[in-house]
Amino acid sequence: MDRRLALLLAETFGERLLTPVRQRYDETEIRIALADATDVLRVVHDDPALRFSMLIDLCGVDTGEEMHVVYHLSSSLSGDWLRIIVAGLDRTAPRIASATFLWPGAEWMERETYDMFGIIFEGNRDLRRIYMPDDYRSFPLRKDFYLADDASRSPAAGVRNMERVGTPADATAATLLRKSPGA
Amino acid sequence: MAGQMRPSLDDPRVAIPADSSWYEPAPTPKTERQAEFLTLREGEMFVNMGPQHPSTHGVLRVIIKVNGEKVVDLDPVLGYLHRGVEKLCENADYHQAICYTDPLEYVSSLFCEAAPVAAFEKLMDVDVPRRAQYIRVLTMELNRIASHTLFQGWMALDLGGITPILWSFIERDEIVDMLAALTGQKLLYNYYRIGGVNGDLNHEFMSRLGTWMSRAAAQIDSNLALINENEIFVRRTRGLGVLDAKTALKMGVTGPNLRASGVPFDLRRDRPYLVYPELEFDVPTRDEGDSLARYLVRMDEIKQSIRIIDQVLHEMPDGPVMAKLPRLLRPRPGRAFGAVEGPRGVYGTYAISDGSDQPFRMRIHDPSFVHLQLVGPLTKGNLIADTMAVMASLDPVMGGVDK
Amino acid sequence: MVWNRLTPAGRALAVLLPILAIGGAATTLLLATFGGVIVATIGANLPIVRFLAASVITFLISVPVAFLLIYMEMKIIALMNLRIGPDRIGPAGAVMSVVHGLKVLMKEDYTPPSVDVPVFTLAPVVVYLASFMTLLVIPFAPELTSMGFELGLLYFFAIGGLGVVGLMMAGWSSFNKYSLLGGIRAAAQAISYEIPLTLSVVGIVILTGTLSLPKIVAAQDGSFLDWFIFRQPLAAIIFFIAITAEANRTPFDNTEADQEIVAGFATEYSGMRFGFFFFAEYVNVFIVSALFSAVFLGGSNPPIHIDLHPQILVDLGALGIGLPLIAGLAPVVGTLLFAAPLWFASTRIKGWQALVGGFLIFGGLSTAAVGIWAFVMLPPVASLIWFLIKTFTLVFTFVWMRGTLPRARIDQLMGFAWKWLLPASLLNIFATAAAVLVAGR
Numbered sequence A: 001m002d003r004r005l006a007l008l009l010a011e012t013f014g015e016r017l018l019t020p021v022r023q024r025y026d027e028t029e030i031r032i033a034l035a036d037a038t039d040v041l042r043v044v045h046d047d048p049a050l051r052f053s054m055l056i057d058l059c060g061v062d063t064g065e066e067m068h069v070v071y072h073l074s075s076s077l078s079g080d081w082l083r084i085i086v087a088g089l090d091r092t093a094p095r096i097a098s099a100t101f102l103w104p105g106a107e108w109m110e111r112e113t114y115d116m117f118g119i120i121f122e123g124n125r126d127l128r129r130i131y132m133p134d135d136y137r138s139f140p141l142r143k144d145f146y147l148a149d150d151a152s153r154s155p156a157a158g159v160r161n162m163e164r165v166g167t168p169a170d171a172t173a174a175t176l177l178r179k180s181p182g183a
Numbered sequence B: 001m002a003g004q005m006r007p008s009l010d011d012p013r014v015a016i017p018a019d020s021s022w023y024e025p026a027p028t029p030k031t032e033r034q035a036e037f038l039t040l041r042e043g044e045m046f047v048n049m050g051p052q053h054p055s056t057h058g059v060l061r062v063i064i065k066v067n068g069e070k071v072v073d074l075d076p077v078l079g080y081l082h083r084g085v086e087k088l089c090e091n092a093d094y095h096q097a098i099c100y101t102d103p104l105e106y107v108s109s110l111f112c113e114a115a116p117v118a119a120f121e122k123l124m125d126v127d128v129p130r131r132a133q134y135i136r137v138l139t140m141e142l143n144r145i146a147s148h149t150l151f152q153g154w155m156a157l158d159l160g161g162i163t164p165i166l167w168s169f170i171e172r173d174e175i176v177d178m179l180a181a182l183t184g185q186k187l188l189y190n191y192y193r194i195g196g197v198n199g200d201l202n203h204e205f206m207s208r209l210g211t212w213m214s215r216a217a218a219q220i221d222s223n224l225a226l227i228n229e230n231e232i233f234v235r236r237t238r239g240l241g242v243l244d245a246k247t248a249l250k251m252g253v254t255g256p257n258l259r260a261s262g263v264p265f266d267l268r269r270d271r272p273y274l275v276y277p278e279l280e281f282d283v284p285t286r287d288e289g290d291s292l293a294r295y296l297v298r299m300d301e302i303k304q305s306i307r308i309i310d311q312v313l314h315e316m317p318d319g320p321v322m323a324k325l326p327r328l329l330r331p332r333p334g335r336a337f338g339a340v341e342g343p344r345g346v347y348g349t350y351a352i353s354d355g356s357d358q359p360f361r362m363r364i365h366d367p368s369f370v371h372l373q374l375v376g377p378l379t380k381g382n383l384i385a386d387t388m389a390v391m392a393s394l395d396p397v398m399g400g401v402d403k
Numbered sequence C: 001m002v003w004n005r006l007t008p009a010g011r012a013l014a015v016l017l018p019i020l021a022i023g024g025a026a027t028t029l030l031l032a033t034f035g036g037v038i039v040a041t042i043g044a045n046l047p048i049v050r051f052l053a054a055s056v057i058t059f060l061i062s063v064p065v066a067f068l069l070i071y072m073e074m075k076i077i078a079l080m081n082l083r084i085g086p087d088r089i090g091p092a093g094a095v096m097s098v099v100h101g102l103k104v105l106m107k108e109d110y111t112p113p114s115v116d117v118p119v120f121t122l123a124p125v126v127v128y129l130a131s132f133m134t135l136l137v138i139p140f141a142p143e144l145t146s147m148g149f150e151l152g153l154l155y156f157f158a159i160g161g162l163g164v165v166g167l168m169m170a171g172w173s174s175f176n177k178y179s180l181l182g183g184i185r186a187a188a189q190a191i192s193y194e195i196p197l198t199l200s201v202v203g204i205v206i207l208t209g210t211l212s213l214p215k216i217v218a219a220q221d222g223s224f225l226d227w228f229i230f231r232q233p234l235a236a237i238i239f240f241i242a243i244t245a246e247a248n249r250t251p252f253d254n255t256e257a258d259q260e261i262v263a264g265f266a267t268e269y270s271g272m273r274f275g276f277f278f279f280a281e282y283v284n285v286f287i288v289s290a291l292f293s294a295v296f297l298g299g300s301n302p303p304i305h306i307d308l309h310p311q312i313l314v315d316l317g318a319l320g321i322g323l324p325l326i327a328g329l330a331p332v333v334g335t336l337l338f339a340a341p342l343w344f345a346s347t348r349i350k351g352w353q354a355l356v357g358g359f360l361i362f363g364g365l366s367t368a369a370v371g372i373w374a375f376v377m378l379p380p381v382a383s384l385i386w387f388l389i390k391t392f393t394l395v396f397t398f399v400w401m402r403g404t405l406p407r408a409r410i411d412q413l414m415g416f417a418w419k420w421l422l423p424a425s426l427l428n429i430f431a432t433a434a435a436v437l438v439a440g441r
Helices: A003-016 A034-046 A106-117 A148-153 B032-038 B085-090 B094-101 B109-124 B130-158 B163-183 B203-228 B231-237 B245-250 B291-315 B367-372 B375-379 B384-394 B398-402 C008-044 C046-080 C096-106 C117-137 C152-173 C177-200 C202-208 C213-219 C233-246 C271-295 C322-345 C351-377 C379-404 C410-439
Strands: A022-024 A027-033 A054-062 A067-074 A081-089 A095-097 A120-122 B044-049 B061-067 B070-077 B334-341 B346-353 B359-365
Touching: A003 A022, A003 A027, A003 A034, A027 A034, A027 B334, A034 A067, A034 A081, A034 A095, A054 A106, A054 B346, A054 B359, A067 B346, A081 A095, A081 B334, A106 A120, A106 B367, B032 B070, B044 C177, B061 B384, B070 B375, B070 B384, B085 B094, B085 B359, B094 B109, B094 B359, B109 B130, B109 B334, B109 B346, B109 B359, B130 B163, B130 B203, B130 B291, B130 B384, B163 B203, B203 B231, B203 B291, B231 B291, B231 B384, B291 B384, B367 B398, B375 B384, C008 C046, C046 C096, C046 C117, C046 C271, C046 C379, C096 C271, C117 C152, C117 C271, C152 C177, C152 C213, C152 C271, C177 C202, C177 C233, C177 C410, C202 C213, C202 C410, C213 C271, C233 C271, C233 C410, C271 C379, C322 C351, C351 C379
Parallel strands: A027 A081, A095 A120
Antiparallel strands: A022 A027, A054 A067, A067 A081, B044 B061, B061 B070, B334 B346, B346 B359
8 A cells, every 4th residue: 555646646636536545455546527537547547657557457336326437457657556436427328438548458348347237438349248148138237137036126026027128217217226325 | 941041141152032031130230340340351251160169268159250261350259158147246145255256267266266255355354364374375376277287288279289188187187186175176166265264274185285296396397398399389379479568458468468478467476465475486477478478478387386385385374264253244335356366367356345244246357358358359360270379378268258 | 470479589580591591592503504604704804803802892991990090099099198098898998989880870961951962962972982992002912902003103192182072072062161161271281282292202103113002012122221211211201291181180180170160071961971081081091001101111021031931831631531620629628728727726716717718818829820820821911911010000100190299270281381392302303313313223
């Protein structure tokens, strides 16, 4: 854990950080708004003092109220790890700019996130389903997608409606099993 | 009768009637990239490989656009082994989640346990006893050797040599039996627990380990000699599928594939976990970045792993192997990313807790998934046979890719 | 009814015996009436009859040869792979390949829709014909050559090259892209390697002045130093590599590279049509090994001539009534003779076990004695044994290579043929021709 990194990040991004920089064990975490995402990613990638040039992981999170996209980066300068949480994606129509312009290797991880959450990454050349079949209609990792075990708790009360027809917008009407605003 | 006949679409001899119901409908491209892939130029055709094909590792399907023998473009199709492990883990409690991640990468499943366990331990602020840490390092390194020796056989098998796979299974079988004596399972060990390991080292494991260690180095060297000095093998892999360091970093490559491109990135050294900082080992790298380098880096890693095991056995402390923890774990709300350096790269788990006994979100990052993206770029312009050589050298395991 | 009470074997006998009796009587009658005419016809058309007989015999021996080679491959590679291999059927699994043959006979012979049916059906026949027809000219021994005609070597290359037409037919007609790739690979590979293969033996043709295989073998008479492998080493290397490629063996088995194109030209085949491809492959291995040993390893010539002039004359006629007596008594006496020590050796060996053991020992020893006598006294047997020893050493080499080597890539394979083997074989021809011009034969 590196206090200097926290100071540097706070200094670099200032107002753009939604919450203060958090550090726990060897992880540093910043939370930014959707509009700043591309900019912040470019800065942490290119800034000679930061140089987070390795994308370790990219994933989506559905908190029940909004969607997040989480980037885990590793610095080639100091070996620090950085977590960037891009918050505030609309659950009905989640859209975010793709990170493939910095890391071409993010392409499949974005495809996976699209497949599982329905988050559309603008600028990804190949955004289609990767695991699920092409004619699949729902997004399994969203919190309104019930597993067979949970079907009895679902709005349809025991009817196994695991795959629902319709758009993400229709799904918001459904009850959620869990919500975690702080996720 | 006519309904039985389904000639392939791109055959020039077949004139497809527009309203015919007994031909496969032409796939409508959904993206820019897919449209580009589906456009055939003069002399090109699609060859579909998998999900049942003698060479693909597991159930991978690859559509190859070829011009004669030359690969023009390539599109892997995943999902034949997709089990939705992330969703299952969100509906299981923290202990059960470890069971679900176990079968992800069945070749080296201890690493698939180690990553979520590391993440959960960070979430719960658990201190793992030192003996448990040493045991984890020991078993992980053994599993790494098991995985790399199997890779060696696979690599030769994909190049058409049938004997090395059975020779390399000597080592893997012995290690697997050893771990079975320790954990009770040959494939899905389910050995790591939050806060330690499930059971201390036992006599059978130690005696098997001792016997194996006394001959391991010589045995592995003889296996290496079977392949490394083979002219055909070297000629087929040298200079094939060259991945330079810059591209590798941009593509998110980790593990031996990255080190074969000359980037000495190894989590065991760069982001130390467990007792790795106290152990002495080298991070082998190579500059060529071709299939041969990826193979040789893994072979060098086997030797380093034996070195680590040697030190671990000498320095293993006494003590408990499990921290005192309540039965039902309810960590405070928070987020943690656990990562370990596996035989294929970084195995990561991003776990979010919302205060309940189940993870709110559990993301599993598997290196094979990232590396499989490279098969296309690395094989373009080579021959069909090279696709197999490149794929084998990247060493993807479909269980991990498909989650 | 009596019929209902008979066992299946009894029923078979009841049907077969009358047929055999009537057939035998009819044949005897026919021979008695037209015997002279038949013998005269055979005598007048000796070449045709000889050709027909040779073809039938060649066809008949090609199948057991394939069985033997398949078993060898299974067992030897298993031992190299630290496996056991076949061990259930027959002693050490020796009948396994026969069961394989029966299996492919009984499996469904499926013709996929949208294949080109006549070509698809004909392809295995062409491949198998081409491979066993080349057996006709193999000089197993000077006295055991089916067709020892003058252009034997040329005939071998011509007919052997036909096989690739069958592979092309299979690849094209199968309506499968793997098959197509396999067929085209086969064509490219066979055509490329046909050239160094043929050119490499030109040096030997210059030296011997003939294309007849028996004469080439006869030219290597003497010690092993007279073998062409020592007089034409470069040609031998080129020839060996080229026949490996011709027989589609590892490391040149690109036509059916299972990791790349599943099973190549044979992907869509099943049942006996696949069996024909399978057998043809192994018959091919035997044939190319036989050709190599005939052309380069002295064929049926022993490596060293030991002129013993042994005189083991067995004049069976002179024994008179003693012959049936000895023939009847010898097994009994021999069995007892060898059973006695077994019986006395241990109390745990029962009487019948000792008798069986004695019979086996006696049988083995007498067979060996007859074999040694035949080897020493009958030149064709000695020649055949030398020829088979050399041939199967080469077959073992091919199996060994399959167990050891990975596969060469198709472009490396083609490049090797055109860039290295072809110039080397031309060089060999020029060197040989120059040497012959300067020094004479």
